[in-house]
């Protein structure tokens with residue numbers, strides 16, 4: 028009974044009278060004390076609890092720490108001690124969690140053998156019997172000197188398992204030269220170490236996620252001290268909620284973070300899906316809200332579908348087996364644990380009896396095991412066929428790749444996702460090719476022939492076309508201009524002279540700078556110099572000619588392009604009235620202020636232009652960067668959307684572009700940070716944000732002089748939904764000169780556009796109809812993400828008008844969540860007008 032605090036001694040005494048309930052109130056165990064099956068520690072403020080627990084549907088028991096106040100029904104674990112050495116149910120009653128006299132915390136099994144230990148070696152005898160373990164209210168279990176509490180020997184915040192809590196560290200230890208890993212669970216019911224782990228690199232300023240402790244598949248990029256973001260995580264600029272800080276000294280480097288509003292419950296996990304996730308507890312839904320995750324798509328997780336699995340971002344579940352293969356363990360597979368992968372249904376016969384099955388439009392498996400020299404696809408095929416261990420080959424850019432071991436991370440693109448993916452030739456036993464496999468691909472042979480012939484003819488036609496095109500390209504070199512479709516192919520020299528050597532810059536953006544120019548026939552042009560385009564000439568031309576065919580009164584017309592060497596330029600019509608932002612936010616003395624009628628026409632025209640992009644083009648074009656800077660105005664103030672099609676031009680890796688974007692923060696839809704696929708509804712979100720700005724004449728978010736963030740839409744959404752006071756949102760410079768019905772309609776539709784759930788947002792076509800007055804619009808609910816911001820009032824200072832007399836440092840009243848919840852589920856966007 029050497030408990031340092033008297034209460035603990037008392038508590039310990041009560042154990043003998045099985046007064047475990049009383050003891051449960053304690054947050055500390057001292058040297059020699061232990062917890063048995065039903066006994067737990069509860070932190071001082073009641074936030075966390077520690078004890079034996081069965082995670083999910085697991086049968087086994089573990090010593091863990093879980094939230095006590097939130098997530099009560101399904102306990103959410105934040106730390107597990109003996110994750111690789113569970114206690115089976117029949118031995119639970121004889122197992123214990125004990126603080127030994129030597130100062131180590133251990134989990135003892137039925138034989139009193141430590142299956143888990145803190146493994147500390149402490150020499151000092153005096154310290155020995157005086158240590159204590161305290162469960163703090165932030166979820167940290169601290170092992171310390173009971174006589175001198177600042178003497179901390181060990182703490183769970185230094186040794187996280189799969190959860191990184193606010194206040195915890197994820198560090199690189201410069202003394203042991205080892206990172207402390209955040210390692211995923213195997214699956215939701217098994218906390219043992221899974222295949223994915225997050226670690227800080229030795230340089231100490233960059234995180235990577237690895238598969239099986241080796242293969243890195245995601246990196247945060249280096250920490251940028253000035254901007255306080257990781258270079259690979261530009262969306263951190265969107266962050267209003269977490270305070271990330273970086274600490275480095277001779278012993279360790281680490282990041283730690285806190286939540287500005289301590290009543291927001293948040294956790295960061297290395298999820299068993301291979302993604303890192305930041306989750307926030309929402310009282311309303313009694314659930315964890317996914318705030319952010321990386322990598323953005325499931326198929327980017329290395330080997331997610333295991334050996335011989337195929338990942339498809341459009342499919343559900345994401346994983347299937349390759350043709351001719353079946354899951355190694357259907358049980359795991361059905362539990363969505365795909366790591367075991369697939370095995371052949373029929374083993375190879377070896378020799379030339381085997382055949383090849385073609386998978387088109389794929390991302391090839393990682394790491395081909397050999398790259399034999401092969402002059403043609405046929406030689407490559409033979410190289411595979413002649414070696415019994417070869418599983419597949421691919422022949423791309425005159426390079427032969429052969430896989431004779433595991434094939435990992437093969438991804439199948441959907442037809443509309445990527446049309447340029449290479450082919451993979453999968454070696455299968457002949458019997459697997461002949462029999463219609465598994466119900467799929469069971470077209471009869473005759474249709475096969477017809478299809479084959481058709482494909483052949485089309486291929487031949489394409490070849491002819493390509494040859495003709497090449498010939499024309501050759502012809503075009505040297506001449507100053509050629510017409511390709513309706514587009515003019517300019518030479519670089521032409522554009523140099525038209526823009527006076529790029530002297531008059533009109534603006535810049537994520538894709539490059541824009542310069543003013545005048546053609547010899549004195550028409551004005553705007554020339555965009557694209558930057559950071561990692562794309563070949565052929566692909567560039569094909570994308571550009573697609574963009575060139577898109578013409579609409581509310582879209583900026585592409586006149587031509589230039590593609591020489593690594594230079595890529597686009598030539599547009601010049602717009603005399605510049606862009607919308609210059610009229611809204613950077614108003615000059617002599618500028619005419621846009622009146623309500625003009626603003627409404629701009630909103631409507633922009634919506635029409637976007638509708639055309641989303642619905643009327645042959646392929647839906649998602650703009651991805653809707654903001655006032657990209658809405659240009661012609662001489663009559665007719666709006667024209669600029670920069671469409673460029674996101675596709677830049678390619679799949681759009682996040683790279685985000686890094687260079689300026690002022691885009693306030694327009695990005697939540698799905699950009701939560702990692703689900705981007706659809707046209709992301710444009711709808713940005714449009715909604717912009718519409719609020721058109722109405723109010725203000726930027727939607729800004730840093731005021733004292734560095735605080737003002738976020739207008741939060742306040743606006745509240746005004747519309749709760750007070751139905753649209754007039755309060757109107758630009759004060761208009762002095763109330765407005766069509767009130769139009770104003771209300773515009774406010775409501777803007778609020779619908781910025782709903783978190785994309786299915787709640789209207790399509791751009793519906794937006795047009797609402798603004799035209801053809802569709803009626805109901806009262807919108809307050810968007811949930813904004814609500815999280817509302818809950819974080821300490822740091823979000825709602826919009827306050829500092830320039831005019833209309834002073835309104837608005838403090839929101841606490842949100843009436845039940846009301847909002849029901850309106851989300853029960854309201855619908857619109858009802859048809861008779």
Ligand SMILES: *[C@@H]1O[C@H](CO)[C@@H](O)[C@H](O)[C@H]1NC(C)=O
Nearest residue numbers: 045047048063064065066120
């Ligand atoms: C522990 O709790 C279980 C269920 O709550 C109960 O059946 C069991 O008797 C308890 N054991 C002890 C030793 O208190």
Ligand SMILES: *[C@@H]1O[C@H](CO)[C@@H](O)[C@H](O)[C@H]1NC(C)=O
Nearest residue numbers: 083084100101102215313314
């Ligand atoms: C708890 O988890 C189970 C399955 O793991 C799920 O079906 C159930 O909906 C969850 N309950 C709550 C309240 O989240």
Ligand SMILES: *[C@@H]1O[C@H](CO)[C@@H](O)[C@H](O)[C@H]1NC(C)=O
Nearest residue numbers: 108142143144145146147186
């Ligand atoms: C303690 O040491 C043992 C044996 O070296 C090892 O298996 C175990 O993982 C260590 N425990 C911790 C928590 O580091």
Ligand SMILES: *[C@@H]1O[C@H](CO)[C@@H](O)[C@H](O)[C@H]1NC(C)=O
Nearest residue numbers: 029059128152153155156157
């Ligand atoms: C510490 O505990 C050990 C054995 O439990 C005992 O022999 C020793 O006297 C104790 N030391 C002190 C300073 O209490």
Ligand SMILES: *[C@@H]1O[C@H](CO)[C@@H](O)[C@H](O)[C@H]1NC(C)=O
Nearest residue numbers: 222238239240241366367433
């Ligand atoms: C992980 O790596 C180890 C060796 O480092 C290897 O034995 C094991 O098979 C790998 N796991 C998987 C699932 O490939």
Ligand SMILES: *[C@@H]1O[C@H](CO)[C@@H](O)[C@H](O)[C@H]1NC(C)=O
Nearest residue numbers: 270271272273283284285287
């Ligand atoms: C952010 O955290 C750091 C380190 O914990 C602290 O020094 C700083 O004051 C915090 N910033 C704010 C705005 O709370």
Ligand SMILES: *[C@@H]1O[C@H](CO)[C@@H](O)[C@H](O)[C@H]1NC(C)=O
Nearest residue numbers: 201202231275276277278280
């Ligand atoms: C890490 O430790 C080494 C010595 O082991 C030292 O030279 C180096 O400066 C330390 N790193 C930092 C960032 O202090």
Ligand SMILES: *[C@@H]1O[C@H](CO)[C@@H](O)[C@H](O)[C@H]1NC(C)=O
Nearest residue numbers: 201202274275276277278279
């Ligand atoms: C580094 O570790 C040594 C030895 O444990 C300690 O004396 C020193 O204070 C530590 N430095 C920092 C900055 O914590």
Ligand SMILES: *[C@@H]1O[C@H](CO)[C@@H](O)[C@H](O)[C@H]1NC(C)=O
Nearest residue numbers: 396397413414415416417431
């Ligand atoms: C077949 O491939 C394996 C693995 O690359 C290689 O070790 C072996 O030598 C090859 N056999 C022949 C006959 O080329």
Ligand SMILES: *[C@@H]1O[C@H](CO)[C@@H](O)[C@H](O)[C@H]1NC(C)=O
Nearest residue numbers: 288290291818819820821841
């Ligand atoms: C913090 O957030 C909670 C909701 O999670 C809210 O009720 C509270 O008012 C906020 N506190 C501050 C100081 O902003």
